[in-house]
Amino acid sequence: MIEFSNWDILRNLLFATRWTIALSLVAFIGGGVVGLIIMSMRISRRKVLRNFAAAYIGLFQGTPLLLQLFLIFFGFPMLGFRIEAWTVAALGLTFYASAFLGEIWRGGVEAVDKGQWDGSAALGLRWMLQMRLIILPQAFAYVRAPTVGFLVQLIKATAVTSIIGFEELVRVSGVINNATFEPFKVYGIVAMIFFCICFPLTWYARVLERRSEAFRSH
Amino acid sequence: MTSEMFWEALAAIGRGASTTLMLIGITAIVGLFLSIIAAAAKRSGIRVLRAAVIAYVELIRNTPFLVQLFFVFFGLPALGLRLDPITAALLAMILNMTAYTTEVIGAGLDAVPDGQHDAARALGLRPYVAFLKIILPQALVVIYPALVSQIIIMMLESAVVSQIAVRELTHEAELWQARTFRAFETYFVIAMVYLVMSIALRRALVFLGKRYLAAGIT
Numbered sequence: 001m002i003e004f005s006n007w008d009i010l011r012n013l014l015f016a017t018r019w020t021i022a023l024s025l026v027a028f029i030g031g032g033v034v035g036l037i038i039m040s041m042r043i044s045r046r047k048v049l050r051n052f053a054a055a056y057i058g059l060f061q062g063t064p065l066l067l068q069l070f071l072i073f074f075g076f077p078m079l080g081f082r083i084e085a086w087t088v089a090a091l092g093l094t095f096y097a098s099a100f101l102g103e104i105w106r107g108g109v110e111a112v113d114k115g116q117w118d119g120s121a122a123l124g125l126r127w128m129l130q131m132r133l134i135i136l137p138q139a140f141a142y143v144r145a146p147t148v149g150f151l152v153q154l155i156k157a158t159a160v161t162s163i164i165g166f167e168e169l170v171r172v173s174g175v176i177n178n179a180t181f182e183p184f185k186v187y188g189i190v191a192m193i194f195f196c197i198c199f200p201l202t203w204y205a206r207v208l209e210r211r212s213e214a215f216r217s218h
Numbered sequence: 219m220t221s222e223m224f225w226e227a228l229a230a231i232g233r234g235a236s237t238t239l240m241l242i243g244i245t246a247i248v249g250l251f252l253s254i255i256a257a258a259a260k261r262s263g264i265r266v267l268r269a270a271v272i273a274y275v276e277l278i279r280n281t282p283f284l285v286q287l288f289f290v291f292f293g294l295p296a297l298g299l300r301l302d303p304i305t306a307a308l309l310a311m312i313l314n315m316t317a318y319t320t321e322v323i324g325a326g327l328d329a330v331p332d333g334q335h336d337a338a339r340a341l342g343l344r345p346y347v348a349f350l351k352i353i354l355p356q357a358l359v360v361i362y363p364a365l366v367s368q369i370i371i372m373m374l375e376s377a378v379v380s381q382i383a384v385r386e387l388t389h390e391a392e393l394w395q396a397r398t399f400r401a402f403e404t405y406f407v408i409a410m411v412y413l414v415m416s417i418a419l420r421r422a423l424v425f426l427g428k429r430y431l432a433a434g435i436t
Contacts, residue, residue: 059413062370062412062413063409063410063413063416064376064412066378066388067388067405067408067409068409070401070405071402071406074402074405078402152280156280156281156282156283157282159282159284159285160282160378163284163378170282170285170288173288174288177292183288183289183293183295184289184292184293184294184296184297186293187289187292188289191277191281191285191286194280194282195277195281198279202279202280
C-alpha cells in the first residue's frame, strides 16, 4: 500500500474540484440558453410548442438524472457516435438544467403584470422586443434568487456524473479511497469541499430573496 | 424477446419498483416525523437546539446526496458502525429528506398567524397541545404541495442508492442490462416507469391530502 499524507489526499481532491466547477458552469450556461428557448415555447401562443415544452419539462423533472445520463451514455453509441464521459455529463446536465431553469423563469415572466405586455404592444414592439426590453428585465428581479438556488442544486447534481465515469470530485474520491482505505476522511473532505462551494451561493440566494421581498412589498 | 423473458422483466420491474416505493415511503414518514421535531426544536427558544438544527440543515442542503450516501455506507464503518446497504440507503435518505422538510415545515409554521397562538393560549391549551392541534395542522395545509414535491424529488434521487447495491428499480435495470446487453432499451423502460411512478405518487398524495387535510389542496 502506498502512503498518502493528508495533504496528498486534499491536493488530489482539490485538483478534481476544477472539473466539478467546470461542469457546473458549462451546464449552467448551456442549461440557461436551452432553458430560455424552453421557457419561450412554454409561454408561446401556439399550442404545439406549449405542449412540447410541457412534455420536455415533465420528462426531465419526472425521471432520475442518473437514468437521463444512462440514456445519453448508451443512446449515442447506438446511433453510431462515440461519446466521452465528459460530453455525456455536459449534455445530460444541460438538458436537466434547462427543464428546471425554463420552469423557474416561466414563473418569473408570468409574475410580470399583464398590463406590461399590453403597454409594450401599444408602443408597437414585436414579441422579441417586448420580451427583451420590457418583460425579461422585470422578470429578472423575481427569478434571481431561485436561479442562484438552482445553481446550488446543479453543482450537487454533478456528483451523479461520477457514476457514468466522469472524473469529477466524487469519482476521484472513490479512486483515492481504494488506495487509502480512509473513506471517513476522504468523503468527509469531499463533503466539505462541496459545502464550501455551495454554502456561499445558498447564502447569496437568501440575500437576493430578502431583497426581492422588499422590492415586492413596495 | 421471448414471452418468458417478458414476464421475467415485468417481475424485475415489480420487485425494483416496490423496493423504491418502500424506501421512499419509510423515508417520507420518518422524515416528516423528525422534521416536525426539528422545526419545533428550532422555534423552542433554546439557542443550542436552534444552532444544531440550523447547522444540520445547512450541512445537508449544501452537499450532494450521493456523497452523503457514500459517507454513511463507506465512511461510518470506520467509526465501527457497519450498515447493510438497505439500512445505509434509508439512513442517508432520511437524513437528506429531513433537512429539506425541516425548512418547509418551518416556513409553514411561520405562515400561521400569531393570533392562532394567542387564541390557543386563551382557550387554556397547553403549548404542545396547541402546537399539535391548532398550529401544525394549519401549517401542513399551507406546505402540503411543497412536501409532495420534496417526496417526489427524493424518490427520483433514490436512483443513486443502486450504487451501493440496494436492489431498487435502477439496480434491477443495471442487472438486467448486464444480462441482456440491451442497455438503452432497459434504461428507457425504467425511466418511463419512474415517470409513471412520479405522476401516480403525486396524484395519490394530492388525493390523500384532499381527503384528510383540506379540500383545497391541489
